[in-house]
Amino acid sequence: MAGMSETDISSLFPEEIAALPVMEGQGAFRSKQIFEWLHAHRVGSFEEMTNLPAALRGKLAESAYISLPEKVRVQESATDGTRKYLLKMHDGELVESVFMKYKHGNTVCISSQVGCRMGCKFCASTVDGLSRSLAASEMTGQIYTILKDTGERVSGIVVMGMGEPMDNYDNLIRFIRLISDERGYGLSRRSITVSTCGLVPEIKRFAEEGLPVTLAISLHAPNDEKRRLIMPIANRYSIAELMDACRFYFDKTGRRVTFEYSLISGQNDTDADAEELSVLAGSAGAHINLIPVNPVRENGMSAPDKDRVIGFQKKLEKNRINATIRRELGRDIDGACGQLRRRTLTGDFVC
Ligand code: SAH
Numbered sequence: 001m002a003g004m005s006e007t008d009i010s011s012l013f014p015e016e017i018a019a020l021p022v023m024e025g026q027g028a029f030r031s032k033q034i035f036e037w038l039h040a041h042r043v044g045s046f047e048e049m050t051n052l053p054a055a056l057r058g059k060l061a062e063s064a065y066i067s068l069p070e071k072v073r074v075q076e077s078a079t080d081g082t083r084k085y086l087l088k089m090h091d092g093e094l095v096e097s098v099f100m101k102y103k104h105g106n107t108v109c110i111s112s113q114v115g116c117r118m119g120c121k122f123c124a125s126t127v128d129g130l131s132r133s134l135a136a137s138e139m140t141g142q143i144y145t146i147l148k149d150t151g152e153r154v155s156g157i158v159v160m161g162m163g164e165p166m167d168n169y170d171n172l173i174r175f176i177r178l179i180s181d182e183r184g185y186g187l188s189r190r191s192i193t194v195s196t197c198g199l200v201p202e203i204k205r206f207a208e209e210g211l212p213v214t215l216a217i218s219l220h221a222p223n224d225e226k227r228r229l230i231m232p233i234a235n236r237y238s239i240a241e242l243m244d245a246c247r248f249y250f251d252k253t254g255r256r257v258t259f260e261y262s263l264i265s266g267q268n269d270t271d272a273d274a275e276e277l278s279v280l281a282g283s284a285g286a287h288i289n290l291i292p293v294n295p296v297r298e299n300g301m302s303a304p305d306k307d308r309v310i311g312f313q314k315k316l317e318k319n320r321i322n323a324t325i326r327r328e329l330g331r332d333i334d335g336a337c338g339q340l341r342r343r344t345l346t347g348d349f350v351c
Pocket residue numbers: 120122123124159160161162163164165195196197198216217218219260262291292293294295296336337
């Protein structure tokens with residue numbers, strides 16, 4: 001376990017590594033080599049950095065640590081190749097990440113926080129509140145541990161696991177810049193999607209970072225009244241303010257936003273809801289991802305039947321709103337956020 005005084009070197013860019021006391025007197029190329037070891041080769045120890053002088057490796061090991069989460073548990077879907085990981089951080093905290101196979105390539109869904117303080121009623125990640133935010137290295141680390149475990153390539157990242165990424169803003173931005181750095185993993189920024197429950201000031205700030213990533217908004221309701229019943233954040237920002245922020249994002253980045261809409265039986269799934277939602281999506285130029293809600297033991301919500309889901313989609317399409325029903329990858333393995341961790345923490349895990 002890493003000591004508190006040690007440097008989280010996996011969160012640093014080469015220029016920052018070069019400024020560490022331990023690097024004094026070393027040429028700039030050394031810090032680039034270290035960055036490469038960490039993000040291109042993704043080694044787990046300084047010992048493996050074989051082109052560094054042994055003395056430097058020793059000093060690095062004393063003053064810094066490499067942040068690579070440890071695999072605790074994996075559940076593999078019997079049907080679609082989805083692998084859900086429970087990963088342990090250096091202080092013992094647990095997060096979930098998911099490896100998904102799509103026709104266009106493999107995608108990893110990562111967590112941005114341990115727990116969450118947003119309080120959405122349908123979500124398992126928030127039941128015990130927020131434990132802490134993740135460092136940038138703990139976000140890249142989820143991907144690196146999964147790359148190592150699967151031996152497969154990963155071409156897409158979605159920040160849709162546990163936590164609210166905009167509630168961990170600085171580390172989120174650092175993560176995006178780290179994972180897309182050409183000197184390391186070099187993932188295309190266009191293949192990154194960040195999902196938020198709608199922190200309006202952060203969305204606006206995000207629009208101005210010059211990062212061409214896709215923004216997904218967890219909308220889940222067609223008006224403020226219904227949204228407040230399931231998402232506390234709706235008490236802080238109105239849908240009108242949220243739509244403004246979405247338009248701003250589109251204007252600044254040229255990237256269409258996605259609305260995520262979890263269909264909950266009897267709460268947001270009528271044709272009238274679809275009509276209202278169409279107006280919102282039209283005004284923001286958004287397309288919609290429909291997700292039949294994944295039942296979580298704590299909340300007693302259920303998904304509408306298949307006909308209602310398709311009926312809802314048809315209504316949107318009639319209004320010329322592009323809507324897809326999310327392929328429910330990994331439903332047989334507790335696909336929804338936070339479910340695997342909760343079951344493990346409550347000793348309720350069934351293999
Ligand atoms: N905090 C961020 C990202 C994490 S959640 C956000 O709110 O967007 C990723 C998506 O899964 C969100 O749209 C979230 O609302 C949704 N989600 C959470 N629990 C769910 C459940 N039980 N069923 C369906 N979708 C769920």
